[in-house]
Amino acid sequence: MLTLHHLECSQSFRILWLLEALGAPYELKKYDRDPESNLAPDEYKALSPLGTAPVVTDGDLVLAESNAIIDFVLDSYPESDLRPGAGHKDRARHLFWFHAAQGSLMSIQSVGMVLTLLETRTPWPVSSMLRTVFGQVRKVFVKPRLSALFELMESDLAKKPFFGGDNLTAADITLVYPMYAARDRGAFDTEYPNISAWFNRIESLPSFIAARVKDDRERINFRF
Template identity: 50%
Template sequence: MITLHHLENSQSIRILWLLEELGGAYGFKMYDRDPETMLAPDDYKALSPLGTAPVITDGTVVLAESNAIIDYILDKAPNQDLRPKTDDADRVPYLFWFHAAQGSYQSLQTGRFVNSIAVERSPRLVRGIIRKVMATLDSAFYGPRLSTVMGMMEEQLSQHPFIAGERFTAADIALGYTVQMASMRGQLSDDYPHTQAYVERMEARPAWQAALAKDGKFQGVPS
């Protein structure tokens, strides 16, 4: 049986959400972050060479990385409709958004978030300089790229209720978490009304609510 090793306030909430959407039996082990460093505990890091969330185990299999885990779980649950087939019209948008969620959007959001932490934790004497450097980096790199991704997302969601088309898929799980984090951090402005409505639809799903209840501590920060 697949067991989710779930780190509080982490991207592994995606996998918990997926498992609740599928509705089958699964194992669950909760890990708390170190209250001072906010990092994963040593026993969690020992599960995977990366030492990052999420991680699942299945017999002798130990697997990290959100999208790899999603694919592994869906391979084990063939009687589901969360991954469009190769001849499905939604297959191409599914593939794009499933991978853009992590490869583009999440990485940009995480980079911007890490930069903000770097400013906050820098020595006071050089904080002003660090803030200017990070602001330059944000305006030259993170800001424009995030605007492009979010603009594409807004356009897609203005035409469809879900990111790959007319039905909910695993791409919505991969992307939905990241958009929720943007919303919680005040980074989803009124310029993106369809994306805001999308977040509300994702948060209203019974499986998302069940995942939150099982987690019991989710606040969305850190990622």
């Protein structure tokens, strides 16, 4: 049986939600982060060379990387609506957002996070010029690209209720991690009513609610 090794406040919530949405049989093993380093414990790191979440095991199989796991699991559910097949009216939309989650949104957020750390934690006064450079790169590179993505999301969600189209798909599931990370940083506080409606929509789904219960956290709080 598939075992999900679930690290708190991490991308592995995606797989927990996926399995609940499918009604799939699985075992859940939870791990807390190291209280000092905020990283995965050694027991978790031993599962995968990168020590990253999520990780699933199934017999001798050990598989990491969110979208790889999603595809692997969905291979056993070929009739599932979570992955629109070739020729489906929502196929292209689903594929775009499924891959944009990792290829665009998370990568830009990662760059922004690193630049913010460099800008705010590089010692003064020697680094004053570097701080200015880091801030400028965030201003001219990160913020415009995130804004463009959010505007496209807002536009697409005006046409259909989910990123994957008329129904929940794996595109919505893989976007959940970077979208909550963005929301926690205030990205959607004043604009984007369609994005806000998407959050409300997914949070009302029985599969999402079940995943939250099994996650056993008081609130969605992802570490980016």
